[in-house]
Amino acid sequence: MKMSLSRNRKTDPRPSNGDLDGTGRQSGNGFEAEFQKLKTRIHRELIDSLDLSRIGSLDESHLRAHIRNLAEGLLRSRPEMLSSIDEERLVDDLMAESFGLGPLEPYMQDPDVTDILVNGPGEVYVERMGRLQETNTVFADDEHLMQIIQRVVAQVGRRIDEQSPMVDARRPDGSRINAVIPPLALCGPVLSIRRFGHVPLQISDLLALDSICPEMVALLQAAIEGRVNVMISGGTGSGKTTLLNNLSCFVPIEERLVTIEDSAELQLQRKHVVGLETRIANTEGQGEVTPRDLVRNALRMRPDRIILGEVRGGEALDMLQAMNTGHEGSLSTIHANDTRDALSRLEVMVSMAGFDLSVGVVRSYIASAITLVVHLARLKGGVRRVMRISEVTGLEDGEYRMQEIFGFRQSGTDDEGRAKGSFYAAGNAPWLCRRLEELGINLPSGLFDKRVLGVAKTSGSSALEVV
Ligand SMILES: Nc1ncnc2c1ncn2[C@@H]1O[C@H](COP(=O)(O)OP(=O)(O)OP(=O)(O)O)[C@@H](O)[C@H]1O
Ligand SMILES: [Mg+2]
CATH class of the missing domain: 3.40.50.300 (P-loop containing nucleotide triphosphate hydrolases)
Structure with a gap:
């Protein structure tokens, strides 16, 4: 699955005419936040409409196809949304929302990214080849970010809540995650991922x-x-x-x-x-x-x-x-x-x-x-x-x-x-x-x-x- 990648306004070398996400629209954190909100809303509807009893019997590629169909159907019934949203990007992102790390998924797929640092829902930094860059990726809100953190943490068999608000663990792909949530983290949920999927420097x-x-x-x-x-x-x-x-x-x-x-x-x-x-x-x-x-x-x-x-x-x-x-x-x-x-x-x-x-x-x-x-x-x-x-x-x-x-x-x-x-x-x-x-x-x-x-x-x- 090809994921759309949010681009960094400050450091991305490609010529920018304001069309930063490749969707043909002016982009910015305001748009990103709206997009994320819309996406989480559709995502919730998607989960409600899924026949959970069938999920266990489908393999991943079938499940992905099924989700794509549902998302496309939901979008067709909302023409007012279609006018402001790139359908392909939305479906891709919904897939990432359902199976991956949501707005962070493109960075998880990018071999050049070594660190992903999320300081609350409105601030995401990535490090590429030793250089830290601010991105225009955002989460809809604290709850959206918490969902992704819960998923990351659950994947490594741990849990995070007010009782145990810090988790440090290794993911099956070798990357290291650290999550700290309020009340310990003051700026909202915080997630740090050090990726090791990439070839280490020789x-x-x-x-x-x-x-x-x-x-x-x-x-x-x-x-x-x-x-x-x-x-x-x-x-x-x-x-x-x-x-x-x-x-x-x-x-x-x-x-x-x-x-x-x-x-x-x-x-x-x-x-x-x-x-x-x-x-x-x-x-x-x-x-x-x-x-x-x-x-x-x-x-x-x-x-x-x-x-x-x-x-x-x-x-x-x-x-x-x-x-x-x-x-x-x-x-x-x-x-x-x-x-x-x-x-x-x-x-x-x-x-x-x-x-x-x-x-x-x-x-x-x-x-x-x-x-x-x-x-x-x-x-x-x-x-x-x-x-x-x-x-x-x-x-x-x-x-x-x-x-x-x-x-x-x-x-x-x-x-x-x-x-x-x-x-x-x-x-x-x-x-x-x-x-x-x-x-x-x-x-x-x-x-x-x-x-x-x-x-x-x-x-x-x-x-x-x-x-
Ligand atoms: N010489 C280098 N030039 C550019 N990037 C580097 C270099 N060495 C390491 N890195 C990158 O910097 C990041 C941190 O590297 P590394 O894990 O080796 O540091 P560390 O000192 O062990 O960190 P920590 O304090 O978290 O244990 C990694 O993403 C790695 O790919
Ligand atoms: Mg180290």
């Missing part, structure tokens, strides 16, 4: 997008092959999971990986991966399986390495223990503002494990477990960059000793407001190179000499150009 894409430079990739690849523990830090949506996914691919194919995530996002294109996912408590407060439980269990599964999607709490302690005792080369991500901040946050998380460990002990644990910290940021204009790669070389007077290996220096923004700047090598040869050399992994001499590594283009020739 390391070649990250290079083409200038999110990372080849010298950094060379170091990280060698570090992963040489079983160095790596922590990826960064803010929300900075590309941590995407980089983790790519770094995991550098793990030699014969090694056994166990991945642990809250909602399975990693898409490792390799064999010998055992994926584990946490579970929240049911409505009776039972059955919770925490990341901590899974990290401990993973240790009994004879993993060569453990990939923890994100460290958030007490599981940090078990992860550090794993990294220190036979599972070197493990990887994780953490929300932090810089590489040093990542270590401080780890300390806080270790304390959540509930053991009375002194700061000195915790720091020595962290310093001996973590060797490289890669910090990512989402800069102006949606550009993601590796901002710093630091090596943790030990403790000195109770403080972490760290050295910067590579970094990115921002030098302003381009005409379109996108961050520009250049990568550099800080001039510090990593200590871990000695260990790598013992393993026969030799990095080119001069790789770490102090210099500028090339100016990151803010737009360019790559197929995946940031738009």
Whole structure:
């Protein structure tokens, strides 16, 4: 089924004569709101007129044909509506309303859309190739949006109501949903969808997008092959999971990986991966399986390495223990503002494990477990960059000793407001190179000499150009 796609007035490159939805009429949020209201009204009539007892016996294509007939019939009996509405679009949208995510369905079908963010019925944003765009898609009202949220949530076997007004879950297609409804959400029901139906960005894409430079990739690849523990830090949506996914691919194919995530996002294109996912408590407060439980269990599964999607709490302690005792080369991500901040946050998380460990002990644990910290940021204009790669070389007077290996220096923004700047090598040869050399992994001499590594283009020739 071909869905009509609402277009973004601000960013859509196609020439606009005001005919934004391709229906030949002037469009805008006012029209969209009217259209949605009309559609929900017909949709309700449609549901009333459906013979529900027959639905179970029809396969999906028959059911779709049946709905199309009914909708066309209803429309023919309302000529006054026909004059202001594109019938084809209405029928398409009614199909989406009945089976899909209503006004969001076109974005669910669009492979370029990675995030869909709904802030109440009147505001929908989508992210395409790293760039967040406001759309002119709207819902009829709170109730309409709630219906779609209820459907999304029901599809994953959960429920959302005043008693439990927040849901975070993974859809069968791998995308992640988060819904928060009033009274917690102040602007009406809020829905965030992170889509994973699309092909994840590969390391070649990250290079083409200038999110990372080849010298950094060379170091990280060698570090992963040489079983160095790596922590990826960064803010929300900075590309941590995407980089983790790519770094995991550098793990030699014969090694056994166990991945642990809250909602399975990693898409490792390799064999010998055992994926584990946490579970929240049911409505009776039972059955919770925490990341901590899974990290401990993973240790009994004879993993060569453990990939923890994100460290958030007490599981940090078990992860550090794993990294220190036979599972070197493990990887994780953490929300932090810089590489040093990542270590401080780890300390806080270790304390959540509930053991009375002194700061000195915790720091020595962290310093001996973590060797490289890669910090990512989402800069102006949606550009993601590796901002710093630091090596943790030990403790000195109770403080972490760290050295910067590579970094990115921002030098302003381009005409379109996108961050520009250049990568550099800080001039510090990593200590871990000695260990790598013992393993026969030799990095080119001069790789770490102090210099500028090339100016990151803010737009360019790559197929995946940031738009
Ligand atoms: N280098 C990049 N350039 C452009 N877009 C990117 C880049 N890396 C990731 N993205 C996109 O940004 C979004 C967020 O990526 P990702 O899930 O990897 O971030 P994250 O830091 O793990 O987010 P979270 O904080 O939610 O865990 C995804 O839609 C992804 O496709
Ligand atoms: Mg992530």
